[in-house]
Amino acid sequence: MEKISIENYKGIIWDLDGTIYDITVAIKKAIDDTIEKYNLTVNRNEIMEEVAHLIEEIQNYPVPKILLNSYDLLKVNFLEDISFFKKIRTAIFLFNQFNKYKEAESTIFEGIDILLSDLFNKKLEMAILTNNKSQYAEEVLKKFNLTKFFSIIIGFNDVSEVKPNPEGILKILQKWKINPSEAIFIGDMTTDIEAGKAAKVKMVCVASGLAQKETLSKHQPNILVDNTEQLIKLFNV
Numbered sequence: 001m002e003k004i005s006i007e008n009y010k011g012i013i014w015d016l017d018g019t020i021y022d023i024t025v026a027i028k029k030a031i032d033d034t035i036e037k038y039n040l041t042v043n044r045n046e047i048m049e050e051v052a053h054l055i056e057e058i059q060n061y062p063v064p065k066i067l068l069n070s071y072d073l074l075k076v077n078f079l080e081d082i083s084f085f086k087k088i089r090t091a092i093f094l095f096n097q098f099n100k101y102k103e104a105e106s107t108i109f110e111g112i113d114i115l116l117s118d119l120f121n122k123k124l125e126m127a128i129l130t131n132n133k134s135q136y137a138e139e140v141l142k143k144f145n146l147t148k149f150f151s152i153i154i155g156f157n158d159v160s161e162v163k164p165n166p167e168g169i170l171k172i173l174q175k176w177k178i179n180p181s182e183a184i185f186i187g188d189m190t191t192d193i194e195a196g197k198a199a200k201v202k203m204v205c206v207a208s209g210l211a212q213k214e215t216l217s218k219h220q221p222n223i224l225v226d227n228t229e230q231l232i233k234l235f236n237v
């Protein structure tokens, strides 16, 4: 298996949800509840990534923006062929179920805290780049005692364009004063892969559960691993 020689790098940028913080259980449960309540004929595992993107957008937009954009927001495959009104009810139910499960069911991926600590001790700069609010990232990091490892946290509120736009990555590199070739970006979604490639950093993708590996593979990250365990082995610290 491929290894990353960390002496070739100065900084690592991390996505949060699905990469460090495991929200897959909450999303799975919310989808299962929604499929049952609305008799949807969809396959849960196939719609995880689409649902994750939808939830991300809904939780970050102010209500007026959601209302104005609801027609486009709900143009998702898993809500195809149903009336607009029912789409709204289904999406609201899904979102509420997700919020109900999120706090209690979500935790950090096993071993990720040790990897972060080891990389930090090797004097690598580390940052969080999330399409969520930076305040949300701060709260999650604090809850799991990870705050000390990160010199920069960037959320959707700190950039004009979120991932897949590379703006957040480039902003972090500029603050660190390092080149793209000296940085690694680790994420779990196709939007992460596109952002990493556009920023020309080393893009490591972990298929931790939200997006299907075949989909991620089509977007051609530099390295694609199956799970956190493989990600840890990749670094060999």
Ligand SMILES: [Mg+2]
Residues within 6 Å of the ligand: 015, 016, 017, 018, 019, 187, 188, 189
């Ligand atoms: Mg993610």
